[in-house]
Amino acid sequence: MKKTPAYLIPVLFVTLSAAGCATGGGASANSDAGSSAPTHKGVGPGMDANGVVVDPSKVESGYGQNVKGLGDWEGEITGVALPGSRFAQLQIGMPMRQVTDIVGRPTDEGAYITGKAFIPFYYGSDRYRYELVYRGQGRLIFAGGSGADHSGAHLIWIINSVADSGYR
Secondary structure: OOOOOHHHHHHHHHHHHHHHHHHOOOOOOOOOOOOOOOEEOOOOOOEOOOOOEOOHHHOOOOOOEEEEOHHHOEEEEEOOOOOOOOHHHOOOOOEHHHHHHHHOOOOEEEEEEOHHHHOOOOOOOOOEEEEEEEOOOEEEEEEEOOOOOHHHOEEEEEEEOOOOOOOO
16 A cells, blocks of 8 residues: 655645535535525524514524525525515526616625635635625625626625615
């Protein structure tokens, strides 16, 4: 049997650890991932008993409807969209340019990286998130690959809230 060179052991350890984190279950694993039917998980922080978002700054992922959108993108819709509003026209999986063509310019916006950005050799989506905030409408969260180019970002979370101040 051939021995593994000592300089490769840390690389193998990190790679196997990252693979276990990326494929392992846990509290954040979505058991409904194979289902295309929307599921509602209850009332969460920042929501009232009817599922209406009253404080969008406190909303957490996992309390909205999990949906499968365009291009097999999976996402979440939290809160209740006003009938006839521009947010009601949106679908999970839409590219950012299409969304801004429908909804218009946001009141505020910003980006942040996710934990996936630190996984060695991970080149998939959701390495960063980009957030658009609209006063009196809610927030839109996009997942993208890497860098400052947002053209590859797709809509993964819609937070409907008429109580949104429009600022992050």
